[in-house]
Amino acid sequence: MPEPGKRNLFANLGLVPRTFAPPDSGREVMRKRYFPNVPLVTHEGKPVRFYDDLLKDRIVVLNLMYADCTTLCPMITANLVKAQKILASRVTQEVFFISLTIKPREDTPEKLRAYAAMHHATKNWLFVTGQPDNLELLRQKLGYADANPDKDRKDRALHSGMVRYGNEPLSQWSSIQGSADPDWIAEEITYVMPASAIRRSSAR
C-alpha cells in the first residue's frame, strides 16, 4: 500500500480511484482500434461503409494499392489473384478481398474498374476509393503509415508489402507478405479459418 502522502499525490494526478470500462469482445477491440466505419466507394461505384459492409462477419484479405503503380503493387495484386484461386480449391468458406487505394484523388471507380479487369480480379474482390481523408485514415489505422512522419510523407507505401488478413467475427488477424509465393499466401490465410472449412492444406 502506498503511504498516505503518496496517495494524495496520486489523487492529485487523477490516478486513483480508477474504474475501467468493462472489457470489449475481441471483435470490438479490433473494430474500435483499427476499423473506422468510414464511407467509401467501390470500383463498381457502390457506396459502402468500411466496417459494416466490407469487414463485418467475413474472412477478409486487405491491401493497399493504386492503379498507376508500376513497381510493387501490380505484383502483389497478381499474387493475391493467384492465391484467391488456390484458396477456392482448398476451402469451403468465402474469402473477401479488399484493395484500398492510397491515391483516391486519381483512382476513380472507373479507373479501379479497369485495374480490376486488367488483373481479372472479379469475384469477392472490391477495389475501394472515396474521400481522401477517409482513405488516409484507413491507411493510418491499418498500420500502413510509417512511424517516422518525414519518411511517411515522402513515400506512403512503405509498408504496403504487408497484406492484412483476418477472421472478423473471431478477431483473428495477422499480416502476410504480398511478395510471397501465392500458394503460401493461400496457406497462411487458412490459419484463421476453422478446420471444418479447409478441404486440404499444402505441405508443411
Add this chain to the structure above:
Amino acid sequence: MYFNSRGEKVSRARWKEMYQAFQNRQELIKAGLTSRRDLLRMGLLGSAGMLIAKSGLSSWGSGGCQYGSTGCGNCASPPTTPWTLPMPIPPVKQAIPVSSLTGPAPSINPNTATNPATGLAYEGRTRAHQAPALGFPFPAGVVYQVTQQQSQINVSNQLPLQNLWTFDGVSPGPTYVAHYGTPVLVRNINNLPVSNGGFGLNSVSTHLHNGHTPSESDGFPCDFFAAGQYYDQYYPNALAGFNSTHIATHGDINESLSTLWYHDHRENFTSQNVYKGLLGFYLLFNQFDTGDETTGFRLPSFPNYDIPMAFADRCFDPQTGMMVFDTFNTDGILGDKFLVNGVIQPVLHVSPRRYRLRWLNTGPSRFLQVYLTDLTSPSTPQPFYQVSNDGNLLPRPVQVPAVALGVAERSDVIIDFSRYAGKTLYLENRLDQPNGQGGPTGSVVAGGQGFLMLKIIVDGPVVADNSVDPATLPAYYALPSVSATPRLQRSFNFDQTRDGQWTINGKLFNCATTRFTVQQNSLEEWAFDGGFGWSHPIHVHFEEFQITQGAPGLYGSDSDDHNNYSRWGSQYCWSGCSSGSTGVNLSRKDVVRLIPRGNVKVRMRFRDWLGRYPMHCHNVIHEDHAMMLRFDVATSGDTNTRP
C-alpha cells in the same frame, strides 16, 4: 496529415505536442512514480505538491500511441502504482506417472487416429520420435503433462484481471527442472479457447528455446496443433556430441546448458501468443551445475537462491485496462509497462547473501540493458558477476556493470546482496530505445532515469551462504574449439524490402521451403549482415554458436556515460567490434544481437539429430512476418553459400 488515436485529424503542432506528452509520461514511468521526491527532482512537482502543468500531460489515457493508433510501437497504458505486488516465482513443474496422462499412451509414431470427441487426430505431431532408435528409453522415465489454457491473471492491483493464455494457469508457466542424463516426455495439451479478446490464435507449437532437441520435438513453427489436440515432445537432455564427436563420454560436458525457456512458436502468430502469456523456464542441471551450493560449481542453491526472472514489456488499454496488442504494427512493439515474471514492477525481498538470478528478455521487440541501481546514489556503478550468456555458463565469471539482452537472450548473474544489507535496490533498464522502429540508439540514460523494472529489498534474514564467491573466478566449462576449417561459409543478410516486408537474403519464410541443408556433424561458419537502421536479435535453433567476429557488447560509450565504463569497454562495444571475442562473448550462444549494418560471424556444428529447424530474427514481430528461414540437417549437406 496527422491523426490522434481516436482518428481525429490533428495539426503537426498538435501531433508534436502529443509526442511530447508521451515522452513526459515516459519520464514519470521511468521514475516509477516512486516518491514525491522523484517528481520534485524531475521538476514535475511544484512546492504546493501540485503537478506542474507540463505541456500535453493531460493527454494521459487518450489511448493508442502518438503517431496514430498503430504503427509507432508506442503505447499509453493507464498508470499503475509500482512495488505493490511481490514478484511471482513460477512453480516447479511436477512429473506424473505415464499412466496418468490424459488420452492415449505415448507412441513413437504420431498418434494420428481420429479422436471421436473432436474429429481431429489425437496428436498434432507429424514425425516419429528419433530418440528411441538411438537407445533412449520410451516413454521417458520422467513424464509431464502441461496444458495451454486461458486464465485470469493479476498483473497489477490497479488493473483488471487479464485473460491471459497460460501453461497450467500461470504465466510464466511452470519451471521445468531437468537433469542431463534424464530424458523427459512432455505431453502438451492445447485447451485454448477460440475467443481471444482481440489477439492470439488457439493453435500452438511449443519451442524449447536453446534445446539440443530432435526436430519433431523442437517446436518448429509449422508443427502447430489445434485446440483439442495434444503433442508429445521428447527432450533427451543429452549433451551435444553424444552421437557424434563425443560418443565415449555421452556428449561434451563443455556443451552443457543451464537456462533454457519455452515459448509458443506458432507460425505467423508467435508474437501474439507469446505476448498473451505462453512462455516459461526450463532449467537444466548436471553434476557440476547441481542446484546445490555445497556441490559441483557451488552456484547458489535452487530454488531459494537461484531465481528465474522473465522480463517483458506490454501495453494496456487506457479505457478498459486490458492488455492490448498492436496487431497491424509490423515494425516492433514497445510496451510502457515492465513486467517481471508476469507482474508490473513487482517487489522481491532477499537475504544479505549471494543469489543467482536468471535473466531473460521475453520481448516482444525491446532490447534491454539491465543495471542494478541504488536510487540514493543512482550514478554509482553497482557491478556484479555475469556467469552465463544465453543458456551456457561462461568459462569463468566476468564482472560487469550491466547486461545487454536482445529478445530471447538470457544471462545468469550472481549478485552479492551482503554488500547491500538493509538497502533497497532496483533492476533498471537504461537502454535508450525511442520506438518500435530500428532498435536502440546505442546510448544509455543516466542511472535512475531509466525504466525501473524490479524493486529488491535486502531485508531477509541473515542466512548461511555456501556458494562460491565469483570474485575468486572459479572455472566452469572450457570453450569447445571451433578453430577447424569450416566445411562451408554461408552468408545471410537481414533486411526489409522497400514496401516493408522482412527478409533474409531478400527471401521470405515458407514452411515448405528448405533454404539449405546442413551436413550433420560438420562445422559451418555463418556470416550475418544487418541492413540499414535496424537491430535484429538473430536466433539459430538446435545448436549454439561461438561468435568469431562482430561480437555485440554493452550499449553506451565513454561519451554516453559519465561513469566511464571504459574499464570494461575493451571487451564490450556497441559497434565496431571486429576483433575476436572477449569477456562475456567468450561463450556459446544461440542469439546474437545484430546492430544496424553490423557484421557478425559465428561458427557451429550441427550434431546428433536430423530434420528441420528455423533460423530467424527474434524480434517476434519480424519473425512472424517472414524474417525466418527453414534449414534441414541431413547426412549430406549442400554447398549453398547464400541461401
